[in-house]
Structure formats: structure tokens, C-alpha cells
Amino acid sequence: MKPEVKFSISEVKSFLACERQWSLSSRNRTPLRALETSTALKLGTIFHESLAYAYNRKEEANLEQILMTCAPHLQNDKDFAILSKMLTGYFQDVLPTDLEKWEILEIEYCFNHPLVTLSTKQLDVYITGAIDLIVYEAETNTIWGIEHKTAKAYRESTFAQMDAQPRLYAEMLTTLYLKDAISRNRVPSDAKVGGIIINEVKKLSTKFDYKRTVMQYDNDSRLHFNANLTAILERMLNTLEQDFCAPTTHHASCSYCSFKNVCLEFTYKPVTVDTILHHETLSEQFKVRTVDYIQEHLLSFNVLEDGGNNDNN
Numbered sequence: 001m002k003p004e005v006k007f008s009i010s011e012v013k014s015f016l017a018c019e020r021q022w023s024l025s026s027r028n029r030t031p032l033r034a035l036e037t038s039t040a041l042k043l044g045t046i047f048h049e050s051l052a053y054a055y056n057r058k059e060e061a062n063l064e065q066i067l068m069t070c071a072p073h074l075q076n077d078k079d080f081a082i083l084s085k086m087l088t089g090y091f092q093d094v095l096p097t098d099l100e101k102w103e104i105l106e107i108e109y110c111f112n113h114p115l116v117t118l119s120t121k122q123l124d125v126y127i128t129g130a131i132d133l134i135v136y137e138a139e140t141n142t143i144w145g146i147e148h149k150t151a152k153a154y155r156e157s158t159f160a161q162m163d164a165q166p167r168l169y170a171e172m173l174t175t176l177y178l179k180d181a182i183s184r185n186r187v188p189s190d191a192k193v194g195g196i197i198i199n200e201v202k203k204l205s206t207k208f209d210y211k212r213t214v215m216q217y218d219n220d221s222r223l224h225f226n227a228n229l230t231a232i233l234e235r236m237l238n239t240l241e242q243d244f245c246a247p248t249t250h251h252a253s254c255s256y257c258s259f260k261n262v263c264l265e266f267t268y269k270p271v272t273v274d275t276i277l278h279h280e281t282l283s284e285q286f287k288v289r290t291v292d293y294i295q296e297h298l299l300s301f302n303v304l305e306d307g308g309n310n311d312n313n
């Protein structure tokens with residue numbers, strides 16, 4: 001069997017933001033993860049999980065039970081107040097309408113699609129990812145992918161339009177999922193793909209606020225996006241052969257980067273995973289990742305199904 005290289009959109013974004021950050025975290029090299037001091041799950045993850053649970057259980061989902069189960073996994077009372085406001089509003093204003101107009105087809109749909117144009121004699125290359133929710137709208141005979149996003153403010157429109165994640169997911173629905181759903185008789189043979197709906201819910205404790213943005217892409221735009229993505233993936237494949245990568249400083253990416261301490265210590269000097277694992281202090285802050293990102297993402301989605309006993313984070 002040939003070795004596999006798997007690229008996700010998160011990995012592409014990391015590569016474009018800072019090659020050093022990418023080189024230390026890529027699943028296609030030896031990926032490091034920062035050891036977290038807190039065992040609490042992040043509010044966004046808990047909200048995502050609550051929505052997955054609610055769309056799965058439909059009318060049987062019980063808001064009070066979800067909140068009680070999630071409470072011990074949140075960082076503090078403030079986060080609980082925010083989650084409570086978000087979920088109460090969602091259960092009142094959004095979920096009943098969604099369940100009336102949509103049939104739930106998939107929750108956390110994982111894909112791993114071979115990229116034949118990039119695969120070589122030595123390597124099989126795949127694009128991989130997970131779509132939060134896939135639904136069928138009978139009234140329009142249309143399949144939609146839904147991506148849940150939580151933030152204090154809504155996304156800027158240029159970013160929403162340029163974001164590679166919904167574009168790739170729309171591509172996967174069109175080229176991969178539609179055929180599969182038709183062959184399994186989940187949707188009529190003449191069903192079509194609508195696109196991706198970005199389902200944004202504000203992280204606020206004062207009021208419930210949400211927004212839906214429909215992302216649809218014409219054929220010309222799809223063609224150019226695919227060509228652009230292929231060119232980036234080719235660059236990533238070539239860069240995989242380098243021992244280390246240079247840092248690219250940017251206020252936004254550095255602010256949220258797990259490798260800040262690495263850069264504080266080494267600045268522009270060459271640094272590899274090995275250097276970090278043998279460093280006097282940094283070796284205590286990082287370990288080699290043993291569970292793949294997507295698998296870890298799915299594992300973290302067990303708190304509600306386990307009735308609160310999950311301790312994967």
C-alpha cells in the first residue's frame with residue numbers, strides 16, 4: 001500500500017497563515033499538540049455538540065437535560081449563562097422551524113476524497129473533512145450542508161465569500177454526497193445541491209441572535225477555486241519534504257497560535273518537532289498528537305451521548 005497524505009481545509013489555512021505553525025501541527029508530519037491545563041471544553045465545542053444532539057434527537061431533545069449535562073464541562077458561570085441564552089433561543093426560535101422544513105440526512109458527515117490529479121506512484125493524496133449537518137428540503141427538492149459557527153460578531157462579508165471551507169464542502173456535496181444519497185434512496189433521483197448555509201449564533205449572555213447566510217457558487221467560480229486549491233496543495237506537498245519551515249508573523253494568526261512559546265524561544269532560528277521535544281522547558285508544554293484531528297473532533301462530541309461522563313478533553 002502507498003503512503004497516504006490527507007489534507008483538510010484547516011490544514012490548508014494553517015499552511016497559508018504560517019508555515020512554521022503548519023509544519024509543527026500537520027497530520028502529514030509529526031504533529032504536536034499543546035498540553036492544555038484546563039479540562040473544560042470550549043464553549044463553541046459544547047454548543048456544536050448540543051446542536052448535533054438536538055438535530056439527532058429532534059423533538060425528543062430536552063433543553064434542561066442538555067444544559068445540566070453540559071454545565072460541569074464549561075469553564076465558568078459566565079460561559080454557562082452564554083450557553084443557556086444561545087440554546088434557549090435556538091430551541092425556541094430556530095429548531096422547530098428547521099425540523100418542520102428539513103429532513104435530517106447526516107450529522108457530522110466525514111469525507112475522505114481521493115485527489116487523483118495529485119496522487120503519484122509513491123503517494124495517495126486525499127482531501128478530508130467533516131460537514132456539521134446535511135439536510136434535505138422537500139419543498140425545493142434540495143440538499144443543503146449546514147455549518148454552525150459561534151462568535152461575538154458575525155463574519156465579515158468578504159471573508160464569508162472567500163472562505164475555502166464552505167466552498168470545499170459545497171464541492172463535496174455536489175461531486176460526492178449527492179450521488180451517494182441518491183443511490184441509498186435518501187433523496188429523489190432528481191434532487192439537487194443548494195449549497196452551504198452558514199448558521200451563525202452569537203456568543204452573548206444578554207440576548208439570542210443568529211444569522212443564516214446561503215453560500216452558492218457558480219461554475220466559473222468553482223473552476224477557479226478548484227484550480228487555486230490544487231496549486232496550494234501542490235505547494236504543500238513540496239513543502240512536506242522540508243525539515244523545517246520559516247515563521248510568518250501576523251497579528252491574527254500569532255494571537256491564537258499554540259506555538260507562541262516556541263517562537264518566543266527560537267524566534268527566526270530553525271526549529272523542528274524534535275528540537276521542541278528535547279527542549280528543557282518546551283518539552284513539558286507539548287506532546288506528539290496520537291489521535292487525528294477529525295477523530296478528536298468526533299470524540300469531543302460525546303459528552304451528551306455519554307450523559308456527561310466523557311473525559312476526552
Ligand code: SF4
Nearest residue numbers: 018021247254257263
Ligand atoms: S506564533 Fe506566529 S510566527 Fe510563531 S508559529 Fe505561531 S503563527 Fe507562526
